[in-house]
Structures are given as structure tokens and as C-alpha cells.
Amino acid sequence: MKTLTIDLGARSYPIYIGTGLLSRRDLFTPHIGGEQVMVVTNDVVGPLYLERLLATLGLPDEAALVLPDGERHKTLETVNRIFDALLERRYSRNATLVALGGGVIGDIVGFAAACYQRGIDFIQVPTTLLAQVDSSVGGKTGVNHPLGKNMIGAFHQPRAVIADIATLDTLPERELQAGIAEVIKYGLIRDAPFFTWLEDHIEALRRRDPDALTYAVERSCRNKAEVVAADEREGGLRAILNFGHTFGHAIEAGMGYGRYLHGEAVAIGMCQAADLSARLGLLPRRDVQRIESLLARAGLPTTPPAAMDGAAFLRHMAVDKKNRDGQIRLILLEEIGRATLPRPVPRESLEATLHEYGRSGA
């Protein structure tokens, strides 16, 4: 088992990465303050791992809440269902929530923990590759709004993240690939040697080689941890973690949440951001091809859906959180392994990427 620490002063917390951690009660108990614990999961992950986790924690079935699976349920209404359960069962302010599932469960449960009685403890138990390398690290929590993704939320750090690599065995192929998109992102924004390692090991990851997965999760978490430690509240550097996400969020919102997996939309968005970086003279064109090639080998889409025209992108990109006073700002690449901070982009270059990329791209 590997342990990383996210260094945030009084809110520092450990990330445990390894196989079989769901059965390790000793990893959980130091991070549970009171007697009241509620495990929140969904109706896909619950049948696979809930019983084992409840047994590990010595909890009865009534200490669990099972929500419907899917990004379309990542709403304020679902958060309210958690509040209902907590209040009906008389959970007090020193209760602990445990989020068992993927990124959606982590975001919803984290936000519920942030707001219940103005903030209670929670532990992340991510069961997807995406959640293990991305959404369980960094304290971002929240839900979607019909007019924008993750528009409602809070910064709320977990007490611990317990990433059991063995839970990836049951992950559908498409979700594994979507997680690999975020893994590749770390190589692109700040870790060129890792990008090269990924070019050499992409097939090992796709066939779920445990050693390759463990290495990729650990190195991804380490990259994210370093960025988050330097900029907890997203004042500056942390924005690079959103590379490809502004385009990606537009695809998710424009096509309807759930149609594209987050990682799939981000894969396309990273291609678009790379294309725009090349158009602006920042990134060599051959690197755009190298990026597209690795994403394609990972089984990910690299061109936007035909239904998303430039106007649709611009409409959805206008509500991105990085924007300031109405101007669209994007993270670009200067080379593989080095991202820029968010910057305003010339409208005509952005439109060129939006109008021409799908046709001229990979």
C-alpha cells in the first residue's frame, strides 16, 4: 500500500492506494470522530461493495443510503435526499459520511458533508479510475445546474481517501478509458516523463495490469496533490487541472449530461485545446498529433460530436468558472508537460478551432 499526504495545514489528509483496502478497518477508524457514520453509495456500486464496507466498519444496513447511479442525478435534489436521511436518522454535527463510488457520488456526498449543519466530516472511497486519480483528491465538491456543470458547490476536504485498486476489476471498459483520459492529462499539463511512460504502457492499463494501474493512480494523485497543496482554493496554479475541461464541459452540457462520460468529453476537449494551442503558435503541430494518437490508443474519442457546432460550444463556454467579466479564458499547452495559466484567447482562433477542428482533426 502507498500513502500520499495532501498538505493543507490543519486540513491535511492521507490518500491510501492499494489492493484490498476496503477490508482494512484500521485505515478508516483513525479518521472517524463520532459514533454516527453513514455510507452513501449508488445502485451500481452498492451491490458490489456496500456489504463488505459495512462489515469492515461494523455498521448495520440502516447506516447506508443508496442513491440512483448517474451524472443526471448529480443535482441539488439528490443532495437534499442525503439531508433528509441524515435528519430523519438524527445524525448530529460530529457524524461522518463515507462516499463509496465514483466521482459523482464523491462530489454529491462531499457537498452534502460541506453543508449539513454547516460542515461535517467525510471519507472518500473512490471505486472508479476517474475518481481515484481526480475527483477524490483536492476538496472540490458540488452538483450540476441545468445551465452549467459543477456550478453549485463548496471546497470541503475529506478526512481521508481510501483508493482500493481491486475495485477497478468491476469497472466497465468505457469508464476505465474515461479515467485514463484524466491520467493522460497529468502528463500533458506538468509531467512529460509520465506522458512518455503512458505511451509505453497504455495497453497494460487497458488490460488492467495491477502494477500499471497502481503506478498510474499513485503518480496521478501525486501530481494532483502537488498542485492542490500549492493552491487549495483555485486562485492560480490549480486551474491547470482544468486543461481541456472548458470544451469538455460544453460537450457534456450541450449533449445532455450522461451522454458523454466526463473523461470522454475531456479527451475531446484536450484535443481541441491542443489544436488551439498550435494555432496560437504555442505548441508544435506534431505534438497535437502525438496527443491525439495516445488518446485514440486509449480508446477515447478525439473529435467533437457533429451535433455540437461552434455556436453551441460558445454558448456553453460562456458560463465557465474561469471566465472574468464575460471573457472566455482557457488553459493552453506550451509543450507536452507544460500548461499555461488560464488566459483570454483571441475569438477568431477559438472559432477556427471550433469550426475546423472536427473536420481537419484526427
Added chain:
Amino acid sequence: MKTLTIDLGARSYPIYIGTGLLSRRDLFTPHIGGEQVMVVTNDVVGPLYLERLLATLGLPDEAALVLPDGERHKTLETVNRIFDALLERRYSRNATLVALGGGVIGDIVGFAAACYQRGIDFIQVPTTLLAQVDSSVGGKTGVNHPLGKNMIGAFHQPRAVIADIATLDTLPERELQAGIAEVIKYGLIRDAPFFTWLEDHIEALRRRDPDALTYAVERSCRNKAEVVAADEREGGLRAILNFGHTFGHAIEAGMGYGRYLHGEAVAIGMCQAADLSARLGLLPRRDVQRIESLLARAGLPTTPPAAMDGAAFLRHMAVDKKNRDGQIRLILLEEIGRATLPRPVPRESLEATLHEYGRSGA
């Protein structure tokens, strides 16, 4: 004009107290970071002061959002209306919300600011005595749930509080009295000389003498500021600000939100907490009478509604945030001017207060 500073390190902020401050643009502009500002008010305060505030800030009518008045609208649904307006109007992460109204508006708008894009700036412009002396100071924000008051919320500090004493001229008599309940609370929990001053000036406050009101608001805010500065996240001392509130919240919830004003319910709750303190031998019985007498002179109720029996109180008190692992904890008085930290109370003494107080009391 008086200026107090709430000392919270990087999140420190000023409270301005005086007459005619709604017209003082110079007080607002240093605390507004971006170009996008939205003033949120309700349909009672809006017609009185919205136009003037928009003129002061140089904003068009479209920069305002008018919500329905009343505690029954202090819900997640109303917060969602603010999110709708912010997203429809494309407000970005560096926008500022201005809360113009009483405690309900302040709590709702503060919570919306805490959660919109994971946190934006807001300014409190409290227009009721209660909001000026209590809810606008300290960073507590939130909404009610059918199963408990203020159960959903966040700690989110305003950039500034601008308390215009002149807005109290239009305050209904009953709301003025309810505000005085919280003013009296500061005397009870930590400021005996202020309690004595209030015994001498209660009639001046009730006839809205500007000097008396200014003094009472400033001294109340100073008391609250000292407590909040010592304990921002309510780990310990800050709990004394909830003196009388556990009983009061039970009355508000049990009778249906809006039936009793918050200050009215707290006035009754303070009498009950004083009675319980006397039963436990902490507070002389004559001080209970002194407290009831001042509250009665302020025009406030001092006995619980007949519809609230002991069982109803216990049911609602069971979900209070101060409870731990299922045990009811209360703040008590050791003397006028000195409150205890929350402590578990013997069940039989609590039940004696609940069953006998209404009959034997003032």
C-alpha cells in the same frame, strides 16, 4: 458612523454602523472586486430601499433580484432561484452579491454566495434590528429543512456589513421587539453592565431613539465580534451565542416556521434556559424574574405556546446541532452576564422546565 472590524486574518471584514449609509457609495466600492453585482432583496424591503441602493451603486434594475418575504421561504428552493438568476445572467466567479434585508435574506444570500461556483463575494446590508445585531455578523449562512432550522448551510464571511440605522424607522413594532431579544441576549451571556443599561433604556429603544439604537447595535456587534473572532468555526465559545436558541428553534419548528418571529421564540427560550439554570442551582431564582421582567417590558413573550408540550419540545430539540451522539446539550447561565458552554443536562430537570415552566412562569 462607527466602524468595527471582525478579526479573522485574511477573512477580516468591517462593520459600518450609522445613519444614511445606504447612500454612501464609498463604503461599498472598496469591497466589490469585479464588475458584476447582484442586489438580492425581498418584496417588503425592496419597495422601500432597493431603488436607493441601486442608485448608490450605479446599477440598472436588472441587477436586482426580489424574493418573496418570510422565513417559510428560507429553503433550498429559494437558494436555487438565486442560482438560476446568476446563471441566466451569466454571473462569473468574481461577481458580488449584496444582501439587502433582514436575517432571512442575509442567510439565504450568504449561503448562495458560499455555494455559487464554490464561493463568491457578498456584502450584508441588514435592514432589521435582528440582522444588524446578529445574523449579519459571524459568517453563518444557511437555510431551513422541514426537519430542522438552519440544518443546511456554510460558514462564509461577508466582505463588509453596512448597517444603516435609518432603515429601522420602517421596521414593524413586532420585528423591533424581536431584535431587542437578541440585544438582551448579549447582556445575559457576557455583558452584565449592558444588561443593566438595557434595563434603564428599554423604553428608549422601543420608541426608536436613534442614539439608543446606535449604542445598542454597536455594543451588540462588538460583543458578537469578540466571540466570533475567538471562535470562527464554532468549536467552543461561540456556542454561547445560541443561548435560548435550542428551545427557541423547537418553538419555531414545532409551531411552523413564521408563526413566531425568531426573536420571540428566543425570548421564550431564554426564559426556559434561565428557569433550567435555576433548577440546576446555577442561577439565583430572582435573576430569572429579572430576565423575564426585562423581556416582558420589551414587549416579548416569556412563556411557551400552549400547543407545545414537553414531548414536542424534546422531539425538536433532539436534532439540535450542539447535540453529540444523541444527547441534548444546552447553554445555561451562571449569573446575568456569564453563560456556560453547552453541557448535557439531566433529563428530569429539563422535563421539569418543559412541563412546569409555562404554568409557574411569568
